[in-house]
Amino acid sequence: MEAVAEFQLANWTPVDYASIDIPGGACGLQAYDYDVQLQHHLAEYYSAASQHNSNIVAKAAKISSNDDSDDASTSRSEVRKVVDRFKADMEMMKEKMHRYPACLGAVDKSYTVPRIVAIGPYHCGMEHLKKAEEVKQVAAWQCTGTGKLLKEMYEELIPVADAAYDLYDKDAIQGVAEDDFRHMMFFDACFLVQFMLSRAGSSKIDKSLQVYLRHNRYDIFHDIMLLENQLPWMVVEAVMRFMPQPSTIPKSFVHRMRRCMMPYDHREPPEPKPFIWYEDYNPPHLLGLLRYYIVGRRCECDIDDDEEEKPEPKNMSFSASAMDLAEIGITLKANKTMQLIDMHLNRPKAGAVFTELCLAPLSLDRDRASYLVNMAAHELCAVESFGGAKEEDSAVCSYVLLLANLVYREEEVQELRERGIIQRGGGLTNEEALCFFTNFQNLRMGPRYYRIMQDIAIYRENSLIKTKIHGFLHNHKKAIAAVVTGIGAVGGIIGALLSIKKSI
Numbered sequence: 337m338e339a340v341a342e343f344q345l346a347n348w349t350p351v352d353y354a355s356i357d358i359p360g361g362a363c364g365l366q367a368y369d370y371d372v373q374l375q376h377h378l379a380e381y382y383s384a385a386s387q388h389n390s391n392i393v394a395k396a397a398k399i400s401s402n403d404d405s406d407d408a409s410t411s412r413s414e415v416r417k418v419v420d421r422f423k424a425d426m427e428m429m430k431e432k433m434h435r436y437p438a439c440l441g442a443v444d445k446s447y448t449v450p451r452i453v454a455i456g457p458y459h460c461g462m463e464h465l466k467k468a469e470e471v472k473q474v475a476a477w478q479c480t481g482t483g484k485l486l487k488e489m490y491e492e493l494i495p496v497a498d499a500a501y502d503l504y505d506k507d508a509i510q511g512v513a514e515d516d517f518r519h520m521m522f523f524d525a526c527f528l529v530q531f532m533l534s535r536a537g538s539s540k541i542d543k544s545l546q547v548y549l550r551h552n553r554y555d556i557f558h559d560i561m562l563l564e565n566q567l568p569w570m571v572v573e574a575v576m577r578f579m580p581q582p583s584t585i586p587k588s589f590v591h592r593m594r595r596c597m598m599p600y601d602h603r604e605p606p607e608p609k610p611f612i613w614y615e616d617y618n619p620p621h622l623l624g625l626l627r628y629y630i631v632g633r634r635c636e637c638d639i640d641d642d643e644e645e646k647p648e649p650k651n652m653s654f655s656a657s658a659m660d661l662a663e664i665g666i667t668l669k670a671n672k673t674m675q676l677i678d679m680h681l682n683r684p685k686a687g688a689v690f691t692e693l694c695l696a697p698l699s700l701d702r703d704r705a706s707y708l709v710n711m712a713a714h715e716l717c718a719v720e721s722f723g724g725a726k727e728e729d730s731a732v733c734s735y736v737l738l739l740a741n742l743v744y745r746e747e748e749v750q751e752l753r754e755r756g757i758i759q760r761g762g763g764l765t766n767e768e769a770l771c772f773f774t775n776f777q778n779l780r781m782g783p784r785y786y787r788i789m790q791d792i793a794i795y796r797e798n799s800l801i802k803t804k805i806h807g808f809l810h811n812h813k814k815a816i817a818a819v820v821t822g823i824g825a826v827g828g829i830i831g832a833l834l835s836i837k838k839s840i
Contacts, residue, residue, distance in 0.1 A: 421506065431620050433458075433504050433566050434717035440709065442775055447706040450559040452552055455524050457509045457517070458564040468527075474545050476526035479575055490522050493574050497521035500568040524567050525575040528622060529585065531556055536588035557596070558703050563713045566621035586625065587613050594629040596707060598674060599699045599759060607672035620718070627711045631731040632675025649793035654781065655741040656792055658748040664796055665690050668742070670697040670756040677731045679738060679784060681791040691795060693788070695738060697756055701763035705772055712736050712779065722782045730782030737785050740773040749773075 425432065433456060436448060453468035454460040480486050497518040501509070509517065534541055534549040535557075541549070549556065559565055576582035591611050609632070619625035658668060669692040671678045679695040698704065711732040715722075722730040739757075743749045749766040752758045764772060 424502075428503065429720060430718050431503055431568070432717075433568065433621065434563055434714070435505055435508070436563055436713055437716045439716065439780075440713055443709055446702060447709040448562065448564065450562060450565050452555040453527065453559050455528065455560060455565045456567050457504060457512055457520060460520065469523075471545070471548055472523040472527045474542065475530040476523055478530055478542050478545060479526045479578060489575075489578055490518075493522050493525070493571070494518055496571055496574040500571050503568050521567065521571050522575075525571045528560065528567060528572055529575050529579065531560070532585050532589040533579075535592060536585065537592075554703065557593070558706055560622050561626065561707050561710050563623060563710045563717070566623055569619050569621050569625065572622065590625060590629050593626060595674065596626070597630060597676075597696070597698055597704050605672055605674040609673055609675070623710060623714055624718070627714060627732065628728075630676060630707075630711070631728050632673065632677045633728060634677055646790065646794060649790060649797055651797075652789060652793040654786075654789055655777075656789070657744050658742045658751045659745075661693060661742075661792070662751075665799070666693050666792065666795070668692070668752065668755040668757055669694045671695060676735045677728050677784065679735060679788060681788060681795065693792075695735065695757060697759055698739075699759040699763060700769055700772075705764065708732065708736055712776075715782075716780060722780060725783075727782065727784040727787075730780075731784055733779055734782035734785035734788075736773075736776050737779045737781060738788065740776040740779065743770055743773050746770055 435458070436443075440448075450459050450462070450465055452465065453471075454462060454465045459465060476486060480489060498514075500521055501517060512520070530541060530545060531549055534546060535553065573582075576585055579585060590613075594611075612633075614628075614633075617625075617628060619628060661668070666681070667690045669682075671694040674696050676696050679693075682692040682694060715730050715733050719725050719729045722733070727734070739752075742752065746766040749758065749769050753760055753766075758769065763769075
């Protein structure tokens, strides 16, 4: 550890950067059309960043017919800067380190603010996160295990860090000096690499660092799943290249953590799919990487089924509660793969009484609620048009919207628990879960959600008699149960009288 001290004395200690608050607002979640227009989506996304651009925009807006030529030229130059900056941001939508979209303004801060460690510039400098800055230096020292000197390793990272600068919101990092930004990228990347090694079960980590990472693993994982707490993946890759077998680090980490939506003692699905590592996928950051594998990929047979031409339903609703589905004979069932993309309406088998709506089970506590919020926020920011993208690209939004529209009362939350969709045990109460999902009942609609609503409408129209019978039985189940119980009681009495008569 002497070398670490020398490293600090050499003026390499990261400075305390100015605290950057998350933009507030009471806008709540906005409704979206299925195939939303690009301009509408980009305007909504950019509204989050534009809160930080007020000075530039104000200067650019001062153009008037009374300006002299010099002032007009200056104003046009300011406008040009804003336009160029906007275009550059839009061209890098998938790669950027996004701010939270304005439509998530109503989300609780526990889902948006780091608990223990700041990654990147958006939260750096917050008082309760400063302790982790020391740990980052220890992590950097551990990353030199291949014999590379720390300074040499840093110098090789500089070009990558400089390229990463353009991926952050300019106003959020305006006061961060070039060297400070490079140091931040370096230390944060080393911390993430050591955390991935720790969660993957590596035995090559310093014991004191391992103790810290294990003791705080839940809070650290919560923090690295925050949209505004991300590091460009190319920076993380640059550090991993100095490690033995660098390609195995993210693979082992993802293999273990992709089941993070389930309890830690119940993560193996009944019908597990083989883990496939997609070498051609280039994530923007760690949140994007984990989201990719939590969502999962659809098999070819599912894609073929969806591409079959279906009749357009005459009357199609874009929401259906658990009670509504029960009335037409559709029950809820947890899928056997645990992948979020695996949500569908089962085709009823011959003679089957009920049709099943299958979706991934969820252990809903505050941590996993946070994962859902941030993965959905990433989709909203990174995908310009849900209708023009793959279903996997908006699967979290489809999954959250489906759950949100299934529950309008606490009784419906309880129904999801009894059906195994929301796992029993610790976590949010029925009231808390209902409050959480209520925030997302107008979330932007993804194509997978649309297909499910379409399938429900087709089922309803093709099974009118069946759905009416189910509706009658569901609405009068208490009276029917009372009648059946009464008949059973009368039958018991008659049987008793007959037995008495025979004995006489």
